[in-house]
Amino acid sequence: MTSMLPLPEFKLLQPTTVAEALEMLSANSDAKLISGGTDLLPSMKHGLFKPKVLISTKRIKGLKDISINEEGLSIGAGVTHTSLRRSETVAGFAPALLEACKAIATPTIQSMGTIGGNILLDTRCVFYNQTRFWRDSINGCLKCDGSICHVVQNKQECFAAHSADTVPVLMVMGASVVIAGLQGERTVPIESLYDIDGRDSGRLKKEEILVRVIIPKTRGEFGFRKLRVRGAIDYPLIVTAVRITPDGGRVVVSGIGPAPIEIQEVTGAIASGDFSKAAEIARSQVKPLGTHNVSPNWRRHMVEVEVRRCLEKTSSKP
Amino acid sequence: MKDSCLGRGGRKIDGMERITGRAVFTADMTRPGMLHAAFLRSPHPHARVISIDTSQAMKIEGVKSIITGEHLPINFGVIPVAQDEHALATDKVRFVGDEVAAVAAISRSIAIEATRAIEVKYEVLEPVYSIEDALNPEKPILHEGRRKASNVLRRVFQKYGDIDAGMEEADLIIDEDYFYPGSTHVPLETQTALAEWDENGKLTLHSSTQVPHYLHKALARVLQVRTQDVRVIKPAVGAGYGGKSDPFSHEFCAAELSRRTGRPVMFILDREEVFYTHRGRHPAKMSLKMGFKNNGEITGVDFKVVSPGGAYASFGVVTSYYFGVFMTLPYKLENYRFEAKRLYTNHPPCGPKRGHGAIQPRFALEMHIDKAACQLGLDPAEMRRKNGVEPNTETCNGLRITSVAIDECIEEAVKASGYNEKYGKLPLGKGIGIAGSAYMCGALHGIYQNEMPQSAVQLLVDRSGRVAIYSGTSDIGQGSNHMLAAVVAERLGIEPTDCHVLEADTALTPVDLGSYSSRVTFMAGNAALSAVNQVRERIVSAAATKLECEPSDIILSNGEVFNGVSPDRKLEFKEAVVLAESAGGTVSVVGHYKPPPIGSRFRRQSVGPSPSYSFTAQVAAVTVDCETGIVIVDKIWCAHDCGKAINPTIVEGQIEGSVYMGVGEAFLEDHTFHTSGHAKGLHFGPSILEYKIPTIHDTPEIEAIIIESNDPEGPFGAKEAGEGPQMATVPAIANAIYDAVGVWMNEAPFTPDKVLRALKNKARADKRNAKIGGAE
């Protein structure tokens, strides 16, 4: 075979119901779910994951539904970003989510990747998202195959960055996720999925499946911005999502730490229309790391700019 | 009445096969019993190889052969004076990614698995990364056993005119430092080779190369076989931009593994390996001192450049000369001093990338000119135009200049962009900038010294009316096949599509030195012209007899051969060929091109002179976001003197592609390595995701303007278009940034972070100056 980066061997299971998938998860100790595969398969080619079994969610019925009910807008975890962007229901209910979907990687990847995959996207780091040869040259890192963190040395803490474009928007919209397990379904606020350590990519329990996300009907205006180095084919340097209501609002920033950051105590500033103040508050609560050609100072400065511009853009919407 | 194909734009003769997926690239081939290969590469930047144990790896089922340095002990290197490479490490490894062993197995997976089972003991040595360390005699030497123990691959020092006198007569002297970063080609097709060693001891290597001829020679040398037993074929190649101009380890290893196993071996480098193979743009730290008169004349250029060039020489010796040679163009200059040092460091080796060696100095020189214009109160475009070199002159460093249209390039770029209406007049944050440049059309001398032609083209015309063009040229996407067909068709009055080009097969095609140094149109085009003129003569002579007129009255046009005096007397082209074939036997001729013996006054100036030079002027319009430092290029106008556009659409494509690559280098591309911690010396991100080549969203609108100076020696007047247009992109952008926000970005790439820092420094300085001014 003429491939450059062969995938390791694994067994592929293709269940058609959530119950079947849950049984497969519990029957196989070293199994991993695969949805769009846009992040998992490159990572597996680089040896970041070596599951013996992949359980595909692609054929599970019901994971591709989009509907509106009394809870709000329900989106199946298997809905692709392209399907979301084509949905008039979503366009009417959550236009800011569409902006976030549009900012993901590339349109082709949007037609493969799913909302569920994005919600559970692995964290990223320049010492982690590398080939096996590259990582072997530094004996791995805390997140994979190693014992030290190369970002902040001498710390037993992982700084890999949460990079899911849709999550900040879902957070400001007050979304919750429905998780199916052997004991039934549980519904939790989306932010509860994100731990503070970048190592943990499996934020669900081992025998659980994210089945859908629910966006409640919430008043207010919602906005999204993504800052990236390149115009496409790029993960975020900073993702910003805001909510503005007559008496306050929310600001969530991501891309700069292991979890999305809900900016605290901005309600007053937003309510009074002082977006510069809100942006300053955001800046004071983040401590981004530098990366290639991007200093921590500039990135921190840009948090302030992005938050302010996001608030301005959102408030000036007709 | 003549329907000329010269200057006609539109499709290439072989365009559609690439658009339908029919074109066969090396990796698309397969052979019965074909094996797949993989490298074991060094995890250390600098280490001595103590021992290699392949015994466990050989036991893996499906592994057929493993080779290490001892199996390929002969050194090589594209430049004869710097043959410092081995296919696999023989004593030391010199960068993370250096090749240590190669495996052939029944699948790529097994080959990779086997590389991991090879045990290598290394003695780790101190690496040398920086310019300072490379110049420090206390630090380890990368290549021991050279005549002089040093990490300086080459120092070049040249002096023309009287630099001291030049500085003396200057009204203004500007002396500043610049840095231009390394970058890499990222051809979409990774380097690939398919080796087949047959039962008669003959090797056929299909390879994604720009230089089949040099590869042919190197294979014979390293594999210790006769050149007549080696055949190199270049199939369709997924571009190069200079990145496929060296003979590479995988090519030798594929061949050796095939010899050992008796089976075809396919060696496909993965994307990460292309970043280690590199041979990209040399990072350059530059000091430039220039003297100017009040009227803008340049009185002297004193230029120093030092480049940490990586672990092996590649073209580095040539780069050292190219750093300096084009600084005497396109502006008049009498007094010039130049010093370059190309260093060895423990990084992947740099080499030739589009605009080889000339891009970095051009960045410094063109910014210097704008700075001078600002200080002297002159218009930067007009200052350039007034000082442009004249046709049929010689530069102070001995370059013979024939056709020149730098003034027209500047005029047209200024006109199209509205430069005069905009420069210095746009609101804060909006800016426009200009830069000029010049580049070569092939080097006068090949890479190894010889008296033979640089390019030959064989034509075989037969009674079918078909014209077969045999040429050693390497079309890597630039359209050289079309160029050859158009040159031949034009002289024979037929269509380019009536020609069939067979290119780049060292067993079948006459030698051409390769697709590098922008030499192909000029040199292979002239070889084709020389061949077709001979064919034409035979056809004309046979037709004149038949049509009862003087040969000089014969006209070849629209697929017909006319009696020009009474045009109703005519033959089909095919009929005329039959007459010629009947009269004198098979119509088959060879034409060749050898550059004219241009004697330079300076013996030392043997690397760099060209039979002709292309010229370019470029204008960039930018928007700078003063709050973020983010620069958007709104548009680039590039006027390029290509001599004559044989196919204007292809020329435009070369201009657009060049500017695109310049924009990438201006903002995004920076071939960098970790500088601290455990990953020190490792490539920052050897992937397309991390090494951020521009997408369509990062590419500005580009307006290509073709200027034709009709070179007296170029084929139909043609010069080059593939590299020159990249020269001026980055300085034009830098000058536009200054026009927009008043900061000089002496260090590329212009990342938002750097631009914002420059803006803050400027604000501080302005405030200080205001304070001082207020106090007076």
Add this chain to the structure above:
Amino acid sequence: MNNDLVINLNVNGDSRSLLVGANRTLLEALRGDLRLTGTKHGCDAGDCGSCTVTIDGEPVLSCITLAAEANGCEIGTIEGVATTGKPSQLQRSFDDNVASQCGYCTPGFIIALDALFKHEPDAPENRIREILGSNICRCTGYTKIIDAALEAQSVMLGGDSEG
């Protein structure tokens, strides 16, 4: 552990049955098993777009798609674009505008644009540009590619036809 699966693909209208390993990518199946080498591998990691094909009309990166996941689907590759030997309008526009230099990325661009025009025949220029952001071309600076796409669209919508 036998990880092989039998899959059925309809590739460019031809029904094909293949035995593939679970870890076989669709790209490997197309290029290796079916010898449809028009689809290219540029990075093998989902970054460049050279391997773009369609599954049931949607563009996907075949280098990061499992062949087994495409079981039962209709696959469209570059070999299926020029039907009965006649290049599509988009291909002709690419040719006329020399929108393909080295050509390595071209099949991916053709497939991505075809998929767009199938769903949105009258997509405005900014939408076409958005789609082209999926694919990297290192030769053309994208200028001729956008020219070709707009020209083809105009002809297909019944604008200035070249007959």
